[in-house]
Every structure is written in structure tokens, then in C-alpha cells.
Amino acid sequence: MKSKKVKESVTIMTQIVLPNDTNPLGNLFGGQLLAWMDLASSVASKRHSEGIVVTASVNNVSFTTPIALGSVVTLEAKITRAFNTSMEVFVDVWVEDRSGKNRTKVNTAIYIFAAVDENGKKRQVPELIPETDEEKVRFEGAMRRREMSLILAGKLKPKQATQLRALFE
């Protein structure tokens, strides 16, 4: 299986916040942003693995900045590391205000997708080759985040963790 670069699967999605997407304060409903992030990251992981993917885990989502009605929201999803049958994806989110002059980064979410075949059986994914400094930093950290995510999901015992064991001793 041929290794792939981050740029081969990067996925950019742009949305405008419409009235139906907002909460009673006129800001983007959090669940809508989560759905957009899930879509963008599923396309990136589908492109990387060249097949069907399912969301295995959503980590590190926090809503620090309200996103107003009429804002333009741009999501950029990039694979940060591929494991055996799973991939970590970072989704960075930017917002442009109504004037289009001010663009602010408002969110970064971390998703894990698992690659499956037509019968839902897990399948191997290609390795990821990080190229830029940011890609290399995210690639290195992915192993620690994966252990944390698996421990929280009850799929890995803290004693079995190689990178994070010290945190639990």
C-alpha cells in the first residue's frame, strides 16, 4: 500500500450560517458545527484511505467563540497520522464576518476515523508522510492523543500505555 502525503487528502469546506443553523441568540448551533466538522473530516479520511470510513471518536472540541448568523465558516480537514485501520484528523475552523474583512480561527477539533469495507470489516490504511513543520508536530503528538482517547474509551489500560503511562502512576 503506497504511503500518502497530507496534501493528497486535505479537504476544505465553506458554509454560510443561515437562520436555520442558529440558536436563540442568533449564533451557530454547536451541533451544526459538529456535523460540518464530521463531514469535512470524513471526506479527508475517505480520500486518504480510498474507501468507506466511520467516525470512531471525537476529541477536543470546545466552543470558545460564538459564530454569528451570516458568517462564512471555512473548515480545513487534514489527516495528521494513519495507524493500522484508523486515522487521526484535525479540523481547523475559520470564520469571516459579514464584511469579509476579518478572518479568525475559532476552533480545532480532533476526530478519529476507522476504515471499513462494504461489510463493515476493518481494513488497513496507507501510512501518512508528514512534510511541513506543523504536520510533523501533529504527527508526533498523535500517538499520545491516541493513547489518551483509547484509555478514555476503556479500550486501553493505563498500564499498557507506552507514551502516557507516567500520567497514571
Ligand SMILES: CC(C)(COP(=O)(O)OP(=O)(O)OC[C@H]1O[C@@H](n2cnc3c(N)ncnc32)[C@H](O)[C@@H]1OP(=O)(O)O)[C@@H](O)C(=O)NCCC(=O)NCCS
Ligand atoms: C469504530 C469501529 C469500527 C471500531 O471497531 P472495533 O471492532 O471496536 O475495532 P477496534 O477497537 O480495533 O478499533 C478499530 C480502530 O479504531 C481505533 N479506535 C476505535 N475507537 C477509538 C477511540 N475511541 N479512540 C481512538 N481510536 C479508536 C482503534 O485503535 C483501531 O485503530 P488501529 O487499527 O489503527 O489500531 C466500530 O466500533 C464501529 O463501527 N463503530 C460505529 C461507527 C459509527 O457508526 N460511527 C458514526 C456514529 S454516529
